[in-house]
Amino acid sequence: MTTWIIIAILAIIVIYFIAQYNGLVKLRNWVQESFSQIDVQLKRRHDLIPNLVETVKGYAKHEKETLNQVIEARNGLISGTPQQRIEADNQIEGALKSIFALAESYPDLKANQNFLQLQEELATTENKVAYSRQLYNKTVKDYNIKRESFPSNIIAGMFNFKREELLTIPEAERDVPKVTF
Amino acid sequence: MLYQQIQQNKRKTLVLLTFFCFLVLVIGWAVGYFLNGDMLSGPIIAAVVLAFYVPITFASARAQVLSMAGAREIKKSDNPMVFNVVEELALAANVPMPKIYIVDDPSPNAFATGMKPESSVIAFTSGLLERLNREEIAAVTAHEFSHIRNYDIRLMTLCIALVGVIVVVADIGQRMFFWGGGRSNKRNNEKSNPIFMIIALVLIILAPLVAQFVQLAVSRNREYLADASAVELTRDPQGLINALTKISSDDKGMKHVKDATASMYISNPFGKKRKKTNWFATHPSTESRIERLKAM
Numbered sequence: 001m002t003t004w005i006i007i008a009i010l011a012i013i014v015i016y017f018i019a020q021y022n023g024l025v026k027l028r029n030w031v032q033e034s035f036s037q038i039d040v041q042l043k044r045r046h047d048l049i050p051n052l053v054e055t056v057k058g059y060a061k062h063e064k065e066t067l068n069q070v071i072e073a074r075n076g077l078i079s080g081t082p083q084q085r086i087e088a089d090n091q092i093e094g095a096l097k098s099i100f101a102l103a104e105s106y107p108d109l110k111a112n113q114n115f116l117q118l119q120e121e122l123a124t125t126e127n128k129v130a131y132s133r134q135l136y137n138k139t140v141k142d143y144n145i146k147r148e149s150f151p152s153n154i155i156a157g158m159f160n161f162k163r164e165e166l167l168t169i170p171e172a173e174r175d176v177p178k179v180t181f
Numbered sequence: 182m183l184y185q186q187i188q189q190n191k192r193k194t195l196v197l198l199t200f201f202c203f204l205v206l207v208i209g210w211a212v213g214y215f216l217n218g219d220m221l222s223g224p225i226i227a228a229v230v231l232a233f234y235v236p237i238t239f240a241s242a243r244a245q246v247l248s249m250a251g252a253r254e255i256k257k258s259d260n261p262m263v264f265n266v267v268e269e270l271a272l273a274a275n276v277p278m279p280k281i282y283i284v285d286d287p288s289p290n291a292f293a294t295g296m297k298p299e300s301s302v303i304a305f306t307s308g309l310l311e312r313l314n315r316e317e318i319a320a321v322t323a324h325e326f327s328h329i330r331n332y333d334i335r336l337m338t339l340c341i342a343l344v345g346v347i348v349v350v351a352d353i354g355q356r357m358f359f360w361g362g363g364r365s366n367k368r369n370n371e372k373s374n375p376i377f378m379i380i381a382l383v384l385i386i387l388a389p390l391v392a393q394f395v396q397l398a399v400s401r402n403r404e405y406l407a408d409a410s411a412v413e414l415t416r417d418p419q420g421l422i423n424a425l426t427k428i429s430s431d432d433k434g435m436k437h438v439k440d441a442t443a444s445m446y447i448s449n450p451f452g453k454k455r456k457k458t459n460w461f462a463t464h465p466s467t468e469s470r471i472e473r474l475k476a477m
Contacts, residue, residue, distance in 0.1 A: 039274060040372070077267075117261070120261060120262055120265065121265075122267035123265075123315070124268065124269060126264075127269040127319075128268070128269050128272055129412075131269055131270070131272045131273035132272055134273060135272070135273065135275060
């Protein structure tokens with residue numbers, strides 16, 4: 001009788017542990033999936049920027065420096081850690097703002113259909129990065145809470161579930177960047 | 182919070198469905214009693230009608246609502262900006278991308294419909310897309326996504342489709358009453374109880390009103406809720422404040438709005454000119470919505 005009780009208790013514990021393990025796996029996958037959303041948008045921005053630069057070059061020849069800056073920075077979008085890529089995106093957003101501000105002084109450029117389309121596409125990818133980052137941080141938070149709370153932290157330790165980091169924007173860059181050219 | 186809203190909406194949908202079936206049966210009884218003088222034929226016919234109508238309504242409610250509103254689908258190439266805005270918020274709300282419809286009307290307004298988030302539709306009037314800027318359209322879209330996420334749309338869509346049948350049934354009853362009345366007076370040999378006659382008459386007249394009240398019961402607080410969750414998505418209360426201000430500043434109202442669909446719009450589609458009494462107010466006043474948004 002007692003052996004049966006012990007076996008039953010053990011079985012319950014094992015089943016419980018399996019459920020906890022599966023819960024952690026599910027959350028870890030959600031974290032990866034939500035990062036892939038950001039990834040898609042960052043790559044899209046990376047691909048859009050050369051088009052924008054080409055379009056702007058035709059109208060604003062004197063702005064080479066700003067344009068080169070963007071071209072150089074754009075590789076940061078697709079390489080490095082997630083946090084580095086988000087930071088690169090932030091810098092590029094600042095530079096793009098100055099390009100769009102600069103369009104104000106070139107009426108032909110401002111009326112260019114291609115330019116307007118690129119401006120809209122870049123704006124939407126930027127918003128999508130922001131929204132998917134919001135979702136990513138929420139998912140990471142859920143995962144980390146599960147990873148650290150008892151008793152799932154035992155399983156997380158046993159199977160080496162690593163802590164995921166939130167994507168943050170440095171305080172200084174959260175302000176509107178200064179437009180200088 | 183969202184989970185509770187979903188549960189509540191599912192429960193309300195069930196209550197609504199039960200209530201409507203009951204109401205249709207009672208109306209069937211009233212019409213049957215009045216015309217034939219027996220208690221059974223009316224409810225039986227009503228039950229048969231319900232057995233066909235309810236499943237058909239489930240399948241076609243979204244299409245019915247869209248055609249009542251006079252909306253047509255658009256492609257991404259028709260208005261890339263709107264598609265981008267909706268895509269952005271679909272990402273933020275973690276909901277599949279809905280279809281986008283346009284109602285050709287100069288008055289700015291919007292609504293969402295569908296039976297579940299996976300097959301939802303957001304419709305904007307052409308006036309809204311012309312007058313509102315990107316941030317404001319995003320705020321309106323976020324508001325509609327809140328209705329989509331918490332299953333408000335299913336409740337609302339079913340409500341509108343079911344109100345349709347009640348109005349139709351009551352209409353038939355009313356017509357029969359007017360020309361059937363003389364005939365039944367002639368065969369006076371039938372024992373007709375005047376009290377039942379009066380009840381039947383009252384039901385026929387009240388049915389559309391009752392249907393309307395049900396709709397209002399589901400409608401008012403959810404607008405505040407949807408405003409709040411919209412801001413949670415966009416983190417931009419000012420965008421929604423500006424959008425609501427612009428939408429409500431239009432006092433002409435929409436050209437073709439059916440009473441049944443009025444409560445699904447983001448803002449009262451009748452405009453200021455056709456102000457109904459408070460009983461019929463489908464929406465809380467824009468002022469009080471803006472006040473709450475400012476307090477956030």
